[in-house]
Amino acid sequence: MKTFKLNPYRIGYRTMKTAFGMAIAVMIAKQLGVVNFSSAAILVVLCVKNTKMKSMHAAWSRFASCLIGLLLASFIFEMLDYNPVVLGLVVLFFIPLTVVIGTQEGVITACVIILHCFNSKGITLDFILNEILLIIVGLSIALVLNLYMPNRQNELENFKTTIEQEFQVILSEFSEALKYVNIHLDYKIVDQALLTIEKAKSVAFMDVENHFVRNENSYYHYFNMRAKQALLLHRMVDLINDVSRTDTLHRELSDLIHEMSLNVSSYDHTAVRLHDLYAIQLAMKDHELPVNFETLHSRASAFQLLRELEQYLLIKSKFGSLKK
Structure with missing residues (x-):
């Protein structure tokens, strides 16, 4: 029954x-x-x-x-x-x-x-x-x-904190997956962050509609920026799974993503991380050439992963800081 x-x-x-x-x-x-x-x-x-x-x-x-x-x-x-x-x-x-x-x-x-x-x-x-x-x-x-509407500042700030924590966990898992062959990533961890972002954007949009003299909300732009980054993270899942742990490049990628995970909420370290990323790209020419299809596929995935990470950092650098 x-x-x-x-x-x-x-x-x-x-x-x-x-x-x-x-x-x-x-x-x-x-x-x-x-x-x-x-x-x-x-x-x-x-x-x-x-x-x-x-x-x-x-x-x-x-x-x-x-x-x-x-x-x-x-x-x-x-x-x-x-x-x-x-x-x-x-x-x-x-x-x-x-x-x-x-x-x-x-x-x-x-x-x-x-x-x-x-x-x-x-x-x-x-x-x-x-x-x-x-x-x-x-x-x-x-x-x-309806002249009275609750102040959503605290709610928006809580969403911001939650999203940054979720991004930190995602990047940490990405870093660990590039170290250990037994870790296989799936999309669930990124999907949760995307869901949180959509909820946050909805609240930010309501905040805009509660102000007659303001047609935008800096939090909405911030959440939109994180949504673009989350889509990039979603694409990185398969790329990380395809990078061979026998290629020495995997360690450099792991270290870069680990540093990114430590500075999710910071805007001062974006330029530094971009510098590290470009250094890895330049150093790729010194790595041994792929000898078979497996290593070629791994190197191609690693190269594409660097491109996605570059876009991730550029999105953040163009946004600047959150104006409250």
């Missing part, structure tokens, strides 16, 4: 804002004498988003859709009749119209207003003003609540 497992849940700031906003919106709408005052809570639920930008966009879409739905429904119901067939006709015209003007996000909210029109059995100026006031109350409460 299949068992169901309850998912753990923690009440977050968005949940608390939604609950508080619904209560406040209903109380204010009721105090203002708005008919159907409880519908103000629906607007709050739909407009409290996880970023300020999304909240503003949601509020605008719903305001425009509700206003269009109100005017369209008032006109059609008065011209034809207040019956279910006409209700369907209103929605049939209304939804394509919102798609054309780009406010389809507010369709559900506007349908509530359209149903208010349908239930009224008669549109008056007071009814229209009542619905507009209802819309304004709900949207205003949601926007005011």
Whole structure:
């Protein structure tokens, strides 16, 4: 028999804002004498988003859709009749119209207003003003609540630290794999770092959308830089597995990657590591030439590995430092 497992849940700031906003919106709408005052809570639920930008966009879409739905429904119901067939006709015209003007996000909210029109059995100026006031109350409460967003600085810094630690582990394992023939690398260790980076980029992007006067985030650029490096690390896995441990070059590569693992978070040692890398490339001409296919394949993998490591270091050197 299949068992169901309850998912753990923690009440977050968005949940608390939604609950508080619904209560406040209903109380204010009721105090203002708005008919159907409880519908103000629906607007709050739909407009409290996880970023300020999304909240503003949601509020605008719903305001425009509700206003269009109100005017369209008032006109059609008065011209034809207040019956279910006409209700369907209103929605049939209304939804394509919102798609054309780009406010389809507010369709559900506007349908509530359209149903208010349908239930009224008669549109008056007071009814229209009542619905507009209802819309304004709900949207205003949601926007005011969304003025507060938590500071994600610590979260972003924690992601940065975690990613650097994961990179350090990856490079350390690369170095060890180049020393010992019994170590065979797989992609899992790099895949975990890529997953962490994607989560970090998502948080950094939300931080951008919480600032109206800033359209970029230095942490986002930093995580994007690490994503490019992680893709290079992913390609290095097979190259390291193909480097023969009988070739003396493997020791030099191991030492270089070991030094890189010690300075993942530093920007001062990138130039030094590039110098060491170029020294290895220049010294390759003094190594014995491959004598068979196996040694040729190993030398080619080692050469390609140096090219990938060079790109890895150049990406970091072009980024510079993280501006907080």
